[in-house]
Amino acid sequence: MKLFKSRKNEAGRPDFDRLPRHIAVIMDGNGRWAKKRGLPRTAGHAAGAEVFRKIATYCKDIGIEYFTVYAFSTENWKRPAEEVEAIMKLLEKFLGEALQDMEKNRVKVKFLGDITALSEDLQKLIAETEEISKKYEGVQVNLCVNYGGRDELVRGVNAWIKEHPGQEITEEVLDNHLYTAGIPEPDLIIRPSGEYRLSNFLMWQSAYSELYFTDVLWPDFTTRDMDEAIIAYQSRDRRYGGIK
Ligand code: IPE
Ligand code: IPE
Ligand code: MG
Helix, strand or coil: CCCCCCHHHCCCCCCCCCCCCEEEEECCCHHHHHHHCCCCHHHHHHHHHHHHHHHHHHHHHHCCCEEEEEEEECCHHHCCHHHHHHHHHHHHHHHHHHHHCHHHHCCEEEEECCHHHCCHHHHHHHHHHHHHHCCCCCCEEEEEEEECHHHHHHHHHHHHHHHCCCCCCCHHHHHCCCCCCCCCCCCEEEECCCCCCCCCCCCCCCCCCEEEECCCCHHHCCHHHHHHHHHHHHCCCCCCCCCC
């Protein structure tokens, strides 16, 4: 008789020996979550930010290597100035707290996107957070801010043209000129809130990612929802164009 169950045998839990290395999430549905409660959209963003912390911690605890979140797209500038400002304030708050708790959390934080469009104060906080946290091993959290997949590709190609005028680009070279250089492609991309699109997220890197959609709004997303996404991922047959 077995006295102890291994973690992977727990009913309804993912197989922790076969976890995706890299999970990416499009953190969507904050506005609708707030509207449902008669709250301003910004309250939804605040609630979403808390869920981000909780899920990032969960990823670290179960042993996910890379956790990437889409926090603000190149298209999100179209929103009312007050909403954009509130999102930037939340980012500032997050960075301030992340810097304070760095030793405790030991998470490597990296920003993907054109952060030069952000305030000087934010840019400084980002640089500091990236610099101090780069020594940590375990989970790496990538925050996509002012990120757009098309923008990333155009920038990558232009950088290459500048460095090597007249030379053709290769897939490998382009890969190394993206914000995600050195980061493995996402194995699993999760989009909550019932939308079935990528909205300019990781256009190049998602070529062979497994996609998972759920109606749950991001501020309602729990560790159980993450488990379900991982379980779904573990039932997929990744063929990469080959046969099995
Ligand atoms: C995602 O939530 C957060 C950002 C895009 C910044 P939304 O603000 O898009 O929420 P919905 O889609 O309006 O519900
Ligand atoms: C995608 O959500 C961007 C982020 C979650 C940061 P959006 O709410 O901006 O996407 P659309 O407009 O529904 O495609
Ligand atoms: Mg949205």
